[in-house]
Amino acid sequence: MKRSRKIFLQFGIFIIVFSLIGILINNLTINLIRTGLGFNFNWLLKPASFALAEHALPYSTSDSYAWALLIGWLNSLKVIVSSLLLATLLGTVIGFARTGSNSLLGLISAGYITIIRQTPLLLQLMFWYFIGFLGLKENVLISIKNIFKISNQGIELTGLTFSSEFSALLFGLGVFTSAYIAEVIRGGILSVPRGQWEAFRSLGLSEQTGLIKIIIPQALPAIIPGLTSQYLNLAKNSTLAIAVGYSDIYAINDTIINQTGRAIECFIILLTSFLFLNLLISNSMEIINKIIINSKKYN
Amino acid sequence: MEPIVIAKNLTKSYIQGLRALDNVSLTVNQGKVLVVMGPSGSGKSTLIRTFNGLETFDRGELNVLGIKIDATHNERKIQKIRKRVGMVFQQFNLFPHLSILENITLAPVHVQKRHQLEAEEYGMYLLNQMGIDSHAKKYPGQLSGGEQQRVAIARALALKPELLLFDEPTSALDPERINEVLDAMRRLAKQGMTMIVVTHEIGFAKDVSDQVLFMDSGKVIETSTPDVFFSNAKHERSRKFLNQLEKH
Ligand SMILES: Nc1ncnc2c1ncn2[C@@H]1O[C@H](COP(=O)(O)OP(=O)(O)OP(=O)(O)O)[C@@H](O)[C@H]1O
Numbered sequence: 319m320k321r322s323r324k325i326f327l328q329f330g331i332f333i334i335v336f337s338l339i340g341i342l343i344n345n346l347t348i349n350l351i352r353t354g355l356g357f358n359f360n361w362l363l364k365p366a367s368f369a370l371a372e373h374a375l376p377y378s379t380s381d382s383y384a385w386a387l388l389i390g391w392l393n394s395l396k397v398i399v400s401s402l403l404l405a406t407l408l409g410t411v412i413g414f415a416r417t418g419s420n421s422l423l424g425l426i427s428a429g430y431i432t433i434i435r436q437t438p439l440l441l442q443l444m445f446w447y448f449i450g451f452l453g454l455k456e457n458v459l460i461s462i463k464n465i466f467k468i469s470n471q472g473i474e475l476t477g478l479t480f481s482s483e484f485s486a487l488l489f490g491l492g493v494f495t496s497a498y499i500a501e502v503i504r505g506g507i508l509s510v511p512r513g514q515w516e517a518f519r520s521l522g523l524s525e526q527t528g529l530i531k532i533i534i535p536q537a538l539p540a541i542i543p544g545l546t547s548q549y550l551n552l553a554k555n556s557t558l559a560i561a562v563g564y565s566d567i568y569a570i571n572d573t574i575i576n577q578t579g580r581a582i583e584c585f586i587i588l589l590t591s592f593l594f595l596n597l598l599i600s601n602s603m604e605i606i607n608k609i610i611i612n613s614k615k616y617n
Numbered sequence: 618m619e620p621i622v623i624a625k626n627l628t629k630s631y632i633q634g635l636r637a638l639d640n641v642s643l644t645v646n647q648g649k650v651l652v653v654m655g656p657s658g659s660g661k662s663t664l665i666r667t668f669n670g671l672e673t674f675d676r677g678e679l680n681v682l683g684i685k686i687d688a689t690h691n692e693r694k695i696q697k698i699r700k701r702v703g704m705v706f707q708q709f710n711l712f713p714h715l716s717i718l719e720n721i722t723l724a725p726v727h728v729q730k731r732h733q734l735e736a737e738e739y740g741m742y743l744l745n746q747m748g749i750d751s752h753a754k755k756y757p758g759q760l761s762g763g764e765q766q767r768v769a770i771a772r773a774l775a776l777k778p779e780l781l782l783f784d785e786p787t788s789a790l791d792p793e794r795i796n797e798v799l800d801a802m803r804r805l806a807k808q809g810m811t812m813i814v815v816t817h818e819i820g821f822a823k824d825v826s827d828q829v830l831f832m833d834s835g836k837v838i839e840t841s842t843p844d845v846f847f848s849n850a851k852h853e854r855s856r857k858f859l860n861q862l863e864k865h
């Protein structure tokens with residue numbers, strides 16, 4: 319398609335979408351006026367007057383709704399990024415175990431993937447929260463010289479403490495997503511032709527060197543897109559935080575709607591927050607992808 | 618004469634009851650070239666791939682360069698063999714994300730722990746021998762099939778192997794590209810390289826080989842000198858096969 323036609327088409331689509339949104343907003347505003355609330359964001363500056371157990375920045379009940387929302391967004395970011403790291407780590411290990419030559423490890427990881435993928439995420443979150451963390455006795459479950467401690471108070475790591483809510487969410491989202499990431503990794507590895515394995519083996523390279531130098535670089539282009547979509551899923555799934563009482567952006571929005579009745583404004587805020595979050599994730603992955611493609615100058 | 622490969626009664630089934638190798642025994646001495654022929658599915662690839670441990674076998678014994686392996690498939694011994702035996706595949710199997718020179722220096726640097734510069738120097742020498750040193754900085758995808766296969770030969774030579782295995786090295790090439798690869802192999806044979814070559818190139822087999830081994834259904838049907846095999850094969854099945862080959 320010619321460039322000018324493409325631009326024209328995109329412009330047309332833009333107009334249509336924009337008009338549809340306009341009509342929608344118009345209808346909503348009329349309804350809002352009818353309920354007497356009106357459509358505005360002035361209330362954002364009023365004190366939120368609810369407490370937040372977890373906040374990355376200083377927060378008190380006299381702070382504004384806007385500030386509370388920012389805290390919520392940061393809480394979301396924190397849990398998403400850390401579960402993303404955990405899921406990637408676990409998923410990579412399991413993905414390799416699943417493809418490796420050790421049949422016992424292969425069987426165990428296949429079982430792990432099946433069980434995790436066939437149970438609802440909400441159930442898994444509940445499991446981690448009520449049985450995994452709150453179920454622990456007062457005394458600690460694991461303690462390594464005060465460096466690392468797991469108890470019903472959550473996780474403690476060299477002075478950093480994570481609440482039970484955060485920890486349950488971290489494990490729930492991390493473990494759940496890792497099963498999908500393992501499959502993405504496995505697919506990537508299987509996309510590398512068998513001949514590549516035979517070639518490096520016949521040269522006397524060890525399995526480890528072969529994986530690092532030959533297989534992984536060729537599997538990555540197939541892995542990155544799948545990984546991105548799992549990361550985006552994880553971000554969306556993080557809204558289940560409300561089920562374990564973690565104050566993420568969704569939970570805080572929910573509280574604000576209950577307090578102020580400003581459902582429309584809150585949904586707009588929520589949508590923009592997630593749009594922003596997901597753009598952050600997909601753009602970061604795009605950058606990583608570019609770096610990988612540039613680092614191999616072939617084709 | 619020193620034997621390089623001694624195989625005794627190698628037997629292997631992928632599927633129960635169907636033998637890909639059926640009591641195969643053979644000896645290849647130093648500096649000799651053995652050509653392996655046989656119809657599709659007769660077990661040629663399976664046989665040649667057992668010599669560097671890419672395939673396991675169920676029964677029999679194998680002695681490669683004095684290293685003895687059996688059905689237990691001892692990984693450490695196989696690793697030792699692979700460091701001294703080179704292999705060239707039908708589909709070249711070059712590493713597409715590495716440059717031509719990097720393809721060649723990878724094993725010397727990581728397996729033999731040689732210095733990068735030394736490995737590159739020797740790599741350039743090998744590429745020069747193969748007549749493709751001008752392509753050193755290119756990537757495999759930028760080369761013709763014949764050039765890629767010559768790179769694959771140079772890569773196999775980089776570890777200074779004592780035995781070279783070829784599995785149909787010219788079958789994936791355009792007809793006009795076949796000779797440049799066969800000529801490189803002829804030169805290697807002249808330099809005294811021990812080689813086992815699965816091929817249906819009769820001209821090459823007649824000129825270069827010391828023995829021709831003919832297989833069918835996993836069995837060795839006959840082993841003869843090329844003179845005998847191509848003019849006066851001992852077995853009916855060999856003659857039938859040659860007739861069909863010449864028709865093509
Ligand atoms: N991975 C495998 N799994 C199951 N059967 C296999 C496998 N590889 C080979 N076989 C079977 O083993 C037999 C020998 O195969 P092999 O590839 O060694 O034959 P070949 O002589 O090299 O044939 P070609 O000329 O087609 O390359 C065939 O019947 C083949 O179908």
Ligand SMILES: [Mg+2]
Nearest residue numbers: 661662663784
């Ligand atoms: Mg074959």
